[in-house]
Amino acid sequence: MSASDPLVGICNTCTIRLVRIAYRRRPWFRLLREPLRAGMVLMGWLYRVNPGAYSVPESTCTGCLRFTKQALRERSGLFRRMNARINPRFDRVLESIVTPEEVTEARQYASRSTRRQ
Numbered sequence: 001m002s003a004s005d006p007l008v009g010i011c012n013t014c015t016i017r018l019v020r021i022a023y024r025r026r027p028w029f030r031l032l033r034e035p036l037r038a039g040m041v042l043m044g045w046l047y048r049v050n051p052g053a054y055s056v057p058e059s060t061c062t063g064c065l066r067f068t069k070q071a072l073r074e075r076s077g078l079f080r081r082m083n084a085r086i087n088p089r090f091d092r093v094l095e096s097i098v099t100p101e102e103v104t105e106a107r108q109y110a111s112r113s114t115r116r117q
Contacts (some may be wrong), residue, residue: 017109021097022098025098029101036063036086040065043072044071047071049067049071049072049073049075051068053067060113
């Protein structure tokens with residue numbers, strides 16, 4: 001892949017769909033997620049990550065935070081260490097709010113949204 005080729009965005013679970021459900025059901029969830037999100041955006045800025053550079057078939061996925069996270073995992077040892085500690089806990093909290101069926105639907109949506117046509 002050359003420097004001019006777009007990065008390919010791949011997603012296994014549409015977290016934003018699950019987060020929207022969690023925000024509706026448990027308003028306090030914002031107090032947990034938003035500082036983490038802000039920290040990721042700041043680190044993305046520091047590492048010059050451009051989430052809009054990822055090519056995805058679904059326009060609603062353009063610029064998704066998932067792609068910032070993906071790039072940070074590739075570029076930052078500090079981020080990888082922090083993510084290894086925080087992400088499993090975050091996922092447990094999120095999955096305690098949403099149903100298994102909603103998680104399955106978010107996975108299916110992510111698969112459809114990032115699949116190449």
